[in-house]
Amino acid sequence: MVLELQKPRPVWQIMFSTHHTDVGLLYLITSLAFLFLGGTLALAIRAELFLPGAQIIGDAMTFNRIFTVHGTTLIFLFIIPFASSVGNYYVPIMVRYKDMAYPKLNAIAFWMIPPAGALIWLGFADFTWYATPPYSIISAPGPAADMWIFGLKILGISSVLGAINFIVTILKCKHPDMSIGQVPLLAWSFLSSSLIILVAIPTFAAALLMLLTDRLGVSGFFNPAMGGDPIAYAHLFWFTFHPEVYVLVIPAIGMMYEIIPRFSRKPIYSYNSGVFAFVLLSIVGFSSWAHHMYATGMSFTEKTVFMVGTLAAVPASAMHVFNFVATMWNGRIKFSTPMMWCVGGIALFFSAGAGGVANAAMPLDFTTHDTYWVVGHFHLFVMGTIAFGSIGMLYYMFPYVTGRMYNETMGKVHFAMSFIGTVLVFFTQHVLGLYGMPRRVFDYPPIPEWIAMNQIATVGAMIIGISMAIFLANIIYSSGKGKLANTEDPFGVGGKYYYPFEAKNPHHD
């Protein structure tokens, strides 16, 4: 494991290393940097919507740019790289292999992320993370839009390379004595999400090329003026990005599977149901993409098929929740910071799922379509479940990465404020959606209910912002001056951990 702060070595040695813990560290630092950048944009959005009329952002175009880069950053440059960081640290150790299957490919996959992030941030496109056609083709200003397209293209290639590496590492490099049925659930989560990436990403890769050639005027796939169809883009986009939701959430659930048994001081209640639920989610993720498109004039039969396909994810998700609840049952639970984040994450996962059932039911979808309900639902998943699981995992990994312990009190304050803030922002946005407020708007009419709920959401966002500042201070201070951790049992819960520091890093000899 990388204990850089105890045994410093030149930065370039880490940057050009192909060892999985070094690449994991690079992923970790990069993803955290983008978390704070993307989060700052979220605060700007919420501050703007505190009251009707222009507040701190001058015009609608700038507002659109900010929320486009906010979404793109937090999904592609925080959540996915953070999961890759955890996978790099843990998967080779869990399958008892010396490194990832293809170490150089692993490093290349990481090094695609900074230039892609630079393209997205330097361009600052304005057409939403969906790259809405025909606007994105006809009038979205370049070179911002083109830079976004190239950035996403690079990130897609990086994801595919990473996915190949995880699949081969888990399936082909695991210890011969280890059957696939003994692979820990965290590694299973990476296997499932990597398989989804391999199947889903090529579709969007094709769509991006078509979008680019449409913008160049040499084709008209999605341009109605040239006989094209923007709805075709919607199909291609959602065929990739509905499964992508599971690519985001499955590793976070895998992280919870690592933390919850550890702090409950007993094994997971049902390993098999965890594996089954991962596999089931991977499959049904592909049967539900068009539930994003009920309002596009699909037939009754099509809508029914996709509604049933979407609801099929409910049992699989519920299996995870009940598995966690049953694992904690009769345990002796230590509520250290990572455990608190996971328990909070489960509660919000359940709430987000309940909202999702309403979205999936097609008649109800018409009442919530393109309203703030959708924003609240999606963010409850990405913030309430995925970010909660990820941040819990970060606290769990912290002693192994730095050799020091974070400040427990600050960690718990971070959790409490984030939990309250998340509920305030995203539960309120559900209600705001039922009141009819459309999403992706720069301004809104001065309806008293809308103003009140926007203000509650903004206050919640500020609470999250303050909690993230505490988090940043905690990790920076504790990395250098925190108490030295007992890396054999940093949380004092006993049992045998996976010890990332046992991975031999040749640079540490």
Added chain:
Amino acid sequence: MKKFVGLFLVLAVLMIVPAVDLVFAAGDEPGEYLDRRVIIWNLFYRLMTVAFVVGTVVSGTMIWQCWRFRESHPNAKPTPYEGTDW
């Protein structure tokens, strides 16, 4: 645990029945828009009632078990796995 599973099976059925109703609340026929809206909102409230009941049971269970099985609870006792390399 069987009672636990049984309870959630019942709640799952309560969730599925209104969802099936919802499928048939939608339609492509013109001229029934207002009626459909009434039906849909009615179903929405029913679905939300079930969702809140299920949510209360699950959340309540989680809150109770977090309180009961915390390590500082007077009745907390070591699990059979403590002291082993499980």
